[in-house]
Amino acid sequence: MPHNVSLINTIAAGLGLALILGFLAIKIRLPALVGYLLAGVIIGPFTPGFVADAEIAAQLSEIGVMLLMFGVGLHFSLDDLLAVRRIALPGALVQIAAATLMGMGLAWWWDWPVGAALVFGLALSVASTVVLLRALETLNLLDSFTGRVAVGWLVVEDLAMVLVLVLLPPLAGVLGGNGGGSADVMTLLKTVGFTLLQVGIFVALMLVVGRRVFPWILWQVTRTASRELFTLCVVAAAVSIAFGAAALFGVSFALGAFFAGMVMRESEFSHRAAEESLPLRDAFAVLFFVSVGMLFDPHVLVERPFQVLAVVAVIVVGKSLAAAALVMLFRYPLQMALTISASLAxxxxxxxxxxxxxxxxxxxxxxxxxxVLAGALISISINPLIFGASAPLSNWLLKRSAFARKLEQRDDPLAELPMGTHERYLSSQVVLVGYGRVGRRIAAALAEQGLPYVIAEENREIVERLREQGTVAVFGNAAEPSVLIQAHIARARMLVVAVPESMDIRRMIETARTLNPEIEVVVRSHNEEEARLLEQEHAGTVFLGEQELAQAMVRHVLARAARPGSAGAHG
Structure with a gap:
């Protein structure tokens, strides 16, 4: 050919083969991403036949990571991040330390030097952005409290790894490498301080300046009524801010794109921005998995099978157990602990x-x-299966293990209403499930009318804050009967479910109707088909987000149009 077309070759071969193998994987009841990974192995340099450009594939996959994290930021506010900081911050740091020590233990067993052991352990400690978000989106958990904890955990891991990447070069000499840089205490302290300063300046700029500038830019582009420009603006913002964050502040592409999405969320067009970027996000996410497959040398499975198994055990079992233990230590339910641990495996x-x-x-x-590459490929391939097994495993443990039941039912003051709770909150009250954006407004309206209500919320920090404010609240997932029992659902007037998790809604309603057959139920939904099914099942009054918005707008339009003297009115 007269010119280099390695980019076209890589995209065509990667996406085409990923489509075929992803389709076949689903047909034999395997996750599609297994097919994407195999596609990368086939076009990689370690298998015969066509070899794609690995460097180009890696850069394309970076764009996928940027767009994916940008999309998460569009649905993830600063309040969401701060709400989970008390579990995500210590949990991520302790889990990184535990997994790093496990990896170092393996390396020392193989007689590797301390520097190699440290890098190896750190590489096994940090989860993949793309895999985590794909799993949460597939299970509709991204907007749940568990999903927010997992994403917050991931953000802390990313920040920690940014610091590690900065510190490794000056430490290389003392660790036995060829870095040759100075590793005295003052140099290291200056390096850490400068890195934290850079990250701090970037975050401050995004939250103070970006929250005003980027929504304004999106509004100006929207006024042109050009869909192409709107999509271009969204993609350009995600990629450009991520690149600028990396080039100017030393922040990773993923973290830069995440904060770009968070500030863009302030725009009223954030929902449309998420939809417009979705096809590109999906396509480039596929290229991410293909690029991972291209790095994998299958010979390692034959030459070092037991070492590969040991690495996979640290990633899938060791990290999972550490994460689950930490979540349980913070007194969260077993199901949430297993879901978080699966997301990080x-x-x-x-x-x-x-x-x-x-x-x-x-x-x-x-x-x-x-x-490390073998461990990544295998752990990514089996991660959807681990996710799928978390709920059945939780049920099995609670049925078969007295220890698991004891952990689930341990004495927790926030899981029970205080002994001195007034009688008016124990009979004919409203039980409000969820204290998010919708729940807060409902609670405020009930309080304004002087109507008693009890809040059931699975964010422990929110329940602690509500208790301090004198609000009656109980901690736990309302899908568990014990939580609604503590909220005295048997004597309640109404159950209001203000959380969007459709899978749990049915269990809440079943518990409420079993204990109180006459209770009135009100639920919210974002899906028209789901709302119709809930109404057919006589679940109660279902409020569909878009429908309620349309009705409110219709009422306003009709009221304004019918007023004498309104523009267009006759007579």
């Missing part, structure tokens, strides 16, 4: 960056890179 893009840096600094041997 894999490794991805940051792991690849770490091993590449470790290799360039002379810290990590070549076999270390192969083992």
């Amino acid at each position: 894999q490794i991805g893009e940051f792991s690849f960056i770490l091993v590449a840096l470790g290799r360039s600094l002379g810290l990590l041997p070549a076999e270390g890179q192969s083992l």
Whole structure:
């Protein structure tokens, strides 16, 4: 050919083969991403036949990570991040430390030096952005409290890895590498301080300036009535801000794009922005999995099978147990602990960056890179299966294990109403499930009318704050009968479900109707088909978001249009 078309070759081969193998994977009841990974292996340099450009594929996958994290930011506010900080911050840091020590233990067992062991352990400790978000979206958990904790956990991991990537080069010399940089205490303190300052300035700029500037830009583009320009504005914002964050402030692409989405969320067009970027996000996310497959050398499975199994065990079992134990330590339910641990039972893009840096600094041997890539490929492939097994495993443990039941039912003052709760909150009250944006407005309206209500909320920090304010609240997932029992659902006047999780709504209604057959039920929904099914099942009064918005607008329009003297009125 007269010119280089490696970009076109890579995209065509990657997407085409991913489509075929993803389709076949679904046909044999495997996750589609297994097909995407195999597509990467086939067009990678370690298998015969056509070899795609791995460097180009890696850059395309980075765009996918940017767009995906930008989309998450569009649905994730600063309030959501702060609401889960008390579990996500210590949980992520302790889990990174635990997984790093497990990885270092393996490396020492194999007689690797301390520098190689440290890089290897850190590479096994951090989960993949793309895999986590794909799993949460597939299970409709992204907007749930559990999903927000998982995303917050991921953000803390990303921030920690940014610091690690900055500190490794100056530490390489003392760790046995070829960095040659100074590693005295003052130099390290200056490096850490400068990194934290850079990240702080970036976050401050995004939250103070970005929250005003970027929504305004989106509004100006919207006024042109050009769909192409709107889509271009969204994609340009995601990619440009992510690139600028990395180039100017040393922040990762993923973290930069996430904060870009968070500030763009302030715009009234954020929902449309998420929809417009969805096709591109999906396509580039597929290329991410293809690029991971291209890095994998299948020979490592034959040459070092037991080492590969040990690495997978640390990622899938060790990290999962550490994360589950931490969540349970914070007194959250077993089901949430298993879901969080499943979401973190894999490794991805940051792991690849770490091993590449470790290799360039002379810290990590070549076999270390192969083992990390093998662990990533296998853990990503089986992660959907682990996710799917979390709910059945929780039920099985609660049925078969007295210890699991004891943990679930342990004495927790927030899981019970205080002994001195006034009688007016124990009979003919409204039980309000969820204290998010919708729940807060309902609670405020009930309080204004002097009507008694009890809040059931699965965010422990919110329940603590409500108790301090004198509001009657109980901690836990209302899908569990014990939570509604504590809210005295048997004597309640009404159950109002202000959370969007459709799977749990039916269990809440079943419990409420079993204990109080005459109770009135009010639920919310964002899906028209789901709302119709709930109404057919006589679940109660169902409010569909778009429908209620349309009706409110119709009432306003009719009222204004009918007023004498209104524009267009006759007589």
